[in-house]
Amino acid sequence: MTGPSKRRGRPEPMQVVKGRRDRALRALVDGVPWIAFLGIRFERHGDELTAVMPYQEKLIGNPMLPALHGGATAGFLETAAIIELSWSTLWEDVESGAIDLNDPAVLEGLKFPKTIDFTVDYLRTGLPRDAYARARVTRSGRRYASVHVEAWQDNRARPFAQATGHFLMPST
């Protein structure tokens, strides 16, 4: 209970809090070649993450329609799920200051959960424009976790794909 946010008294300056959270998010996302390859970035509001995959011509799977490739959609959903799961696992330790992501040894020790299985429902055609996704950890145990994720484009209420996955948590 000695962490920065748990200290009673004057709250920390907003920029300090934001800086710490943004650093934690960058520690997870930056340096993953696949995330850069798909051009995915994460927007954060408090602890809520939204994955954004800006449209690129290389993501097309059907040039006639045109439509996003199912594989691009699946990769986007799985990435959003893994980052959300890692993020929600780290959150408390980042907030309490129990781990310091400025420490290279901590960064080096970060491990992603491993996907056991992943099931994608393709609900409508993925259009050639930006896509967004939000994941929810429906159950997170010591060894296994279950995550649901939804992706949409223009209209949040009309997802174009959703997925459920099971993950093996990294041993600590």
Add this chain to the structure above:
Amino acid sequence: MAPPHDSDRVKRAKQFIEAIPYSRALGMQVEEIGDGRAVISMPYSEQLVGDPRTGVLHGGVVSALMDTCGGGAVVCHPRSGAPTATIDLRIDYMRPARPGERLTAEAICYHVTRSVAFVRATAWDADKDRPVAAVTGAFTFEMSNSEEGGQ
């Protein structure tokens, strides 16, 4: 030997798949295709690594290969009359693909109805005996005109 019109069809299917922007971006190459079965491979690339600490490809890479291969198996089914789209795809990751090795997937379209094609697929790296992942999927399906005619 396949009759000439069949090998044209195979050539067209191969060209079609290899021209898909996303498949090209991942470097996919059609090895075999025909009769509801497709084999597609792709090279390892550092750009596609999902965990820089291990060098293992991201799962999304394997699903992209499986999805393309599944779609390939559907369109080359003898009764197929139209392009296809994935309805649902489940992938089981059995082990990480070894860094540096080429990835190969084989998909079989084992059953079709008038509107749905069912597919199974497996992927492996250099060690074909120990699959990296397995897939079951459902794809949209349209019979060719000659089939719909009820011959």
